[in-house]
Amino acid sequence: MACQTKARKLHNAGYVENMKTEILCTRKIEFDAAHRVVGHEHKCRFLHGHRYVLEATFSAPNLDDIGRVIDFGEIKTILKTWIDENLDHTTILWNQDKELGSNISTITNQKIYYLNSNPTAENIAHHLFAEIIPALFQGLEAKIKSVKLYETPNCSVVVE
Numbered sequence: 194m195a196c197q198t199k200a201r202k203l204h205n206a207g208y209v210e211n212m213k214t215e216i217l218c219t220r221k222i223e224f225d226a227a228h229r230v231v232g233h234e235h236k237c238r239f240l241h242g243h244r245y246v247l248e249a250t251f252s253a254p255n256l257d258d259i260g261r262v263i264d265f266g267e268i269k270t271i272l273k274t275w276i277d278e279n280l281d282h283t284t285i286l287w288n289q290d291k292e293l294g295s296n297i298s299t300i301t302n303q304k305i306y307y308l309n310s311n312p313t314a315e316n317i318a319h320h321l322f323a324e325i326i327p328a329l330f331q332g333l334e335a336k337i338k339s340v341k342l343y344e345t346p347n348c349s350v351v352v353e
C-alpha cells in the first residue's frame with residue numbers, strides 16, 4: 194500500500210512524464226569471416242572463422258514524420274550491402290600480417306580485409322563504429338550510437 198501511494202505521488206508530480214526518453218533503433222546483421230589474433234596466448238593466434246553477429250544501434254534527435262529513428266530497411270540497404278561486399282567471406286587481418294594475407298589471396302583469390310590494428314572483436318567493432326558506419330550514414334539524421342559485435346553466441350563486445 195505504501196509503495197502504491199509513493200508511486201502515485203511520483204506520477205502525479207510529473208517525474209515519470211519528465212524522464213528523458215531516448216529511442217534507439219537496432220539492426221542485426223550477420224556475416225562469416227576468418228581472422229587470427231596476432232600474439233594471442235592460446236589458439237586464437239591460429240587462422241579460424243566466426244559467424245559474426247553485428248548489432249548496429251542508431252539514435253536521432255527526433256523521430257521522422259512517420260515515427261522512426263531510421264527505417265530498418267535503410268540500415269539493411271546501406272550497412273548490410275557494405276558488409277556483404279567488404280567483410281562477408283573474407284579474411285580479416287592486421288595490416289602487419291600481410292605475408293599471410295598475400296599467401297591466402299594468391300591461392301584462393303579471395304579478398305583480404307586489412308585493419309590498422311589486430312583484428313580482435315574489439316578492434317573490428319571500433320573500426321565499424323568510428324570509421325565505416327559514420328561515413329556510410331553521413332548526412333542522415335540518425336547517428337550511430339553503439340555497435341555490439343558477437344564473435345560467438347557467448348562472447349561479444351560493445352563500442353559506444
Ligand SMILES: [Zn+2]
Nearest residue numbers: 237241243344
Ligand atoms: Zn576468433
